């Protein structure tokens with residue numbers, strides 16, 4: 001590094017300098033925690049982009065799904081395909097109720113929706129952004145927009161020196177990496193140079209591309225309580241499945257994409273899924289129901305809707321693809337066609353050929369290796385004074401507000417540790 005460091009370093013003016021790299025959810029929460037707990041610290045957020053909190057803005061379809069109404073740390077942690085064990089302990093320190101209280105204290109009211117997701121009552125993500133900008137301004141947090149970090153070096157006598165994208169050089173006593181998804185960059189190379197392991201990245205929370213005559217033309221239909229599984233691996237996911245122009249989406253599909261993110265990447269997103277459109281109904285249960293229909297409603301047409309849970313057009317399609325003629329009545333339904341229909345209902349096999357990004361929420365799994373972090377302080381076990389918060393760590397949750405909750409929790413713990421250290 002050739003340029004002289006900026007005059008922000010504690011060695012010059014004895015004010016501890018805490019550098020936060022990234023002006024997203026985790027970066028702001030970390031910065032605000034340090035400023036709140038140690039008002040004497042100089043806190044700077046470096047954001048390489050031109051906008052603060054850009055992902056918060058577009059999150060939750062522009063409404064920002066801030067957290068989830070799950071207040072038991074153990075249960076909450078089970079919503080994280082990667083990082084559940086570490087986050088469980090962290091949630092005992094900062095969980096959704098703490099997030100709600102924090103926002104309430106700053107005038108942001110949050111409501112719960114039927115499925116447990118929580119949004120600002122304004123239904124506008126700008127409310128969250130305004131809260132962070134106002135709170136950080138009042139707390140005297142320095143915000144540098146359009147200024148990223150290119151590299152990071154550890155100084156011999158303690159502290160850090162880093163090169164900015166505007167070619168200035170700064171110093172800080174403590175640094176928190178809150179850069180979100182850790183794509184290849186000079187900063188990532190610096191972290192690797194400091195002996196940190198970066199777990200390979202893989203997208204999570206995506207929809208499945210399926211071109212199949214059974215669902216062709218049915219886009220927009222949804223089944224509220226279905227079950228889906230990758231054939232030959234993993235556990236099934238239940239919940240709504242949405243039929244789209246490209247294939248399948250909806251909570252059950254997104255959840256499956258999260259839990260199987262790495263395996264599906266390895267298969268280059270070409271794999272087979274099995275769908276039970278009737279959730280967990282078994283072959284025997286469906287057959288019993290069909291037997292009752294034969295006896296009691298033998299004259300009724302099989303194409304007429306049978307299950308409340310299934311949209312009429314999907315039922316008709318599954319009956320048709322099972323080879324059942326338009327005029328077939330329950331009393332005449334041949335056994336082989338009945339068996340085909342039962343298979344379509346409870347074990348429909350579909351070939352997935354590719355993925356589509358979910359517009360409402362997506363994340364990346366992979367990032368800083370969890371084992372290299374002291375989770376009590378969100379601090380590197382390798383480089384004292386170096387902290388991590390948010391999506392840059394190898395953690396990710398399913399949809400529903402869990403990813404932001406992880407950002408608030410890790411940001412809070414990192415902030416507490418940095419505030420304490422800078423008081424010394």
Ligand SMILES: Cc1cc2nc3c(=O)[nH]c(=O)nc-3n(C[C@H](O)[C@H](O)[C@H](O)COP(=O)(O)OP(=O)(O)OC[C@H]3O[C@@H](n4cnc5c(N)ncnc54)[C@H](O)[C@@H]3O)c2cc1C
Nearest residue numbers: 022024025026048059060065148149180390391401403404
């Ligand atoms: C479309 C969409 C919708 C979403 N909706 C939701 C939702 O409703 N609820 C939910 O829980 N989760 C949601 N998520 C996930 C959530 O947005 C992320 O988990 C969360 O933003 C992670 O926060 P973060 O601060 O770690 O990273 P980010 O929000 O990505 O912020 C990191 C910041 O660091 C900056 N940066 C990167 N490198 C550098 C550098 N070298 N120097 C300086 N700055 C740098 C980036 O420009 C960025 O602004 C959504 C994601 C997407 C993409």
